[in-house]
Amino acid sequence: MVDLNELPRRHYTDGPTPLEHLSRLSARLGGPQIWIKRDDQLGLTQGGNKTRKLEFLIAEALAQGADTLVTAGGVQSNHCRLTLAAARREELECHLVLEEDLGSDGKPVPAGTGGNPPEFTGNFLLFDLLGADSVEVHANGSDLMTRANELAAELKAQGKKPYVIPVGGSNVTGALGYVDCAQELLNQFAEVGLTVSTIVTPSGSTGMQAGLIAGLHGADSQIPVVGINVSRTREDQEPKIISLVDEVAAFLDLPPVPRDRSVGLGDYFGTGYALPTSEMVEAVRLFAQTEGILLDPVYTGKTAAGLIDLIRRGRFSADENVVFIHSGGVPGLYARGQAFA
Numbered sequence: 236m237v238d239l240n241e242l243p244r245r246h247y248t249d250g251p252t253p254l255e256h257l258s259r260l261s262a263r264l265g266g267p268q269i270w271i272k273r274d275d276q277l278g279l280t281q282g283g284n285k286t287r288k289l290e291f292l293i294a295e296a297l298a299q300g301a302d303t304l305v306t307a308g309g310v311q312s313n314h315c316r317l318t319l320a321a322a323r324r325e326e327l328e329c330h331l332v333l334e335e336d337l338g339s340d341g342k343p344v345p346a347g348t349g350g351n352p353p354e355f356t357g358n359f360l361l362f363d364l365l366g367a368d369s370v371e372v373h374a375n376g377s378d379l380m381t382r383a384n385e386l387a388a389e390l391k392a393q394g395k396k397p398y399v400i401p402v403g404g405s406n407v408t409g410a411l412g413y414v415d416c417a418q419e420l421l422n423q424f425a426e427v428g429l430t431v432s433t434i435v436t437p438s439g440s441t442g443m444q445a446g447l448i449a450g451l452h453g454a455d456s457q458i459p460v461v462g463i464n465v466s467r468t469r470e471d472q473e474p475k476i477i478s479l480v481d482e483v484a485a486f487l488d489l490p491p492v493p494r495d496r497s498v499g500l501g502d503y504f505g506t507g508y509a510l511p512t513s514e515m516v517e518a519v520r521l522f523a524q525t526e527g528i529l530l531d532p533v534y535t536g537k538t539a540a541g542l543i544d545l546i547r548r549g550r551f552s553a554d555e556n557v558v559f560i561h562s563g564g565v566p567g568l569y570a571r572g573q574a575f576a
């Protein structure tokens with residue numbers, strides 16, 4: 236396996252994030268023993284999983300001589316917030332290409348009706364506070380990456396040196412942040428003397444899950460990483476996970492990863508990306524009221540709802556150890572507070 240320490244990397248977090256035992260939540264659910272990996276406490280503005288990806292992505296941008304970042308996401312994108320935060324640390328320009336939310340019926344708001352313009356709250360507020368160099372908002376369903384590449388070409392024509400980061404930072408370079416996290420987790424399991432049966436994680440643009448799967452495989456660990464999809468059915472998501480796992484494994488010079496390691500369950504995202512479900516609301520309240528831990532409504536809330544459903548269906552025994560990755564996203568909670576009213 237390629238040694239990650241040999242690759243260019245910036246550092247935005249001091250030391251490993253905590254691994255905590257949620258004893259009250261575990262008791263409330265009658266087991267299993269639930270542990271939480273606090274990646275919501277990673278560095279940069281309010282943390283979250285994109286911070287790990289950006290350590291490798293920004294290092295690559297700097298190595299290429301970039302002075303400007305261009306990236307894309309939803310109007311409440313955590314990835315855009317953290318890319319912008321990293322840009323401020325590195326004194327780079329940062330341009331954001333955003334997509335409006337779906338309507339509350341789960342369908343794109345028809346063009347010409349004024350769309351579904353973002354409210355000045357949550358991550359969208361932070362884009363302003365962090366001083367994004369430009370923000371454009373497009374209709375839901377627009378081809379954001381085509382526009383991001385076009386914008387990069389325009390910036391280049393003005394003499395800038397742009398570096399384009401894909402949605403969610405999910406390419407091989409970004410996924411390396413979670414290859415590294417897999418090793419960090421294995422070290423923590425060894426320190427605590429913990430035998431972990433399953434890792435449960437959100438699955439969106441797949442960089443986090445693919446990095447974890449490849450990283451565990453590279454360390455000869457067989458621990459399954461169950462993804463809970465935030466926007467796609469199982470049939471649509473698993474090929475995406477598999478293809479990024481294969482790319483990461485090839486880059487790291489690992490033996491092929493068995494395809495059945497790439498699991499993304501499609502039963503918990505409801506009617507669409509970022510649209511609330513009653514199970515998400517229940518899960519966010521349960522984590523808050525048993526452990527004082529805030530989840531977000533788009534990723535970790537739905538993932539926790541998936542975990543709770545798997546528990547109620549008897550998937551785990553009372554004494555086995557299950558690790559839930561808290562990937563961050565809490566600023567989005569305040570933008571979607573209506574779901575809880």
Ligand SMILES: *Cc1c(COP(=O)(O)O)cnc(C)c1O
Nearest residue numbers: 313439440441442443534563564
């Ligand atoms: C982006 C994001 C995810 C999903 O990670 P992917 O690598 O895109 O699958 C999960 N949780 C939060 C809070 C995120 O911002």
